[in-house]
Amino acid sequence: MSSLHQTIADRLFRAPDHVVVGAFETASALTARELVHLIMELGAGPLAGTKRIGVLSNQRPEAIIAVLGCFFAGATFVPLNPKFPKERLRKVARLAGVELILCDQTTSDLAEDFGLASVDISKLRREAFPAAEPQTRLSVPDTSQPAYMMFTSGTTGDPKGVSISHKNLASYVAGITSLIDFPCGARFSQLFDLSFDLAMHDIFVCFATGGTLVMPTALDLMMPAAYVRKKKIDVWFSVPALAASAGKSPGKEGDHTLSLALFCGEMLPRDYARSVMTLCAPDAEIWNLYGPTEATIAFTAHRFDEAFDTAPDVPIGHGFGANQTALLESDGTVNEAPDPGSEGELLLAGPQVFGGYEPQHASPFLSVNGTSYYRTGDRVSVSPKGYHFRQRMDDQLKVRGFRVEAAEIEAACRAHLSMDEVAAIVAGDESQTHIIAFYTGGDSKPEPTPLEAYLPDYMIPRAFHRLEKMPRNANGKTDRKALKGLLS
16 A cells, blocks of 8 residues: 555544544535445445546535545546536546546436446445444555546647556655645645646545545635635635635634635735735745646645735745756756746656656657656746746646646637637636637627537637737747737
8 A cells, every 4th residue: 555545544544433524514524434434335346446437526525435435446536527518528538438437416417428337426325334443444556557637628629638646646745745734633625626636635635634624515615715714624725816705805803714725726916815814823824836737736835925925926936845846948958956037948857747648649748867857838937935937838828727728729619610710818817817719710709609518618718809810920820919919
């Protein structure tokens, strides 16, 4: 059993009556003993001998049971977000080679559309669990399989799979828990959909530190400050935009406050970091994390200091744990020890970095002196406080914390809206980012409804602007900077 498997198993067996999953209904909460028996029931039954599992559940106890069941059975789980279009989910399941769907009572009907065997987690037995005997242990998984596979937007018009190994995941948990002092037994927020890899932090860091993962209701997601206070959240993790709204809700003396607030997924404006301080205890820590899905959740970190972090955006900091960073500079040289003032494309290496895409795409790696670096496509600058994110260096867009390939949106628009040329750009401020599409040909007032069957909501353009011809730069490529200028 790997160190992470052993750590989580030990935590679960050490306090069998500890509530490890808090839910919107008291009856849906799970103790460690109940969770272990459900994991074992899955492992001995439907998961036995199955390698690729689709998890069709979100922010529910069933999703956590499914994820940990796969984790301890040595099966690879593939998040299938019920909010996404059916056609996209079927495509992801096909590309991933999913053999079985794990669902809950709200998604069991949707599971039937995949044409695969399915198991409704909510129907597993939960009553009359016996006390765990000392010799009853969770099964030793085959960690040669990837732990999970996330699908991100692809340049070919199809999603691409990012397989994260058990070693990648264990390295992340070891690194982040060595850097940040997560209180033992803390109550963790769970604000990310399972298809967003930051949810893996919530699950595995929580269980590795003996915490309780607190499921939010739809109302909690709309009123995050009340969620912190009423559900007594100790450790918060979200995209920065949610911090801005949460920090605007003033509390009163005696309200529950956060011990830790972590942010990732987008640039963290200093004003957002300051606003969340209204939810924090006086000695609470605020951390800004950075990392692409390909490098397992987060790769660099910076602890926010209101007195010293005076720039408009909070640094993304330095690599933690065994993580290695370097810069690909404009002249093509790789600087493995950049000084303050340096600028270039951020490169990542180490045990958290994945091995390659499924299905196979163009290699995103650069070999330097025997080290294989992942090219992030993010331009950064260096200061004494570490790295500062500046901008994307390619056509990839950042929307609500998701990295989106413009090519996938553009391909869908051409195919389903009968457009000739399409260029998708991102617009709005940090808290209200959205997609806008410029196009030639097609209807003067396109209706985006057909895209809903193929793209998630955050990838569907909010507005369309028809042009007689697409602007070009000196290289003959679409001039996206000129397109942004048209919005001014």
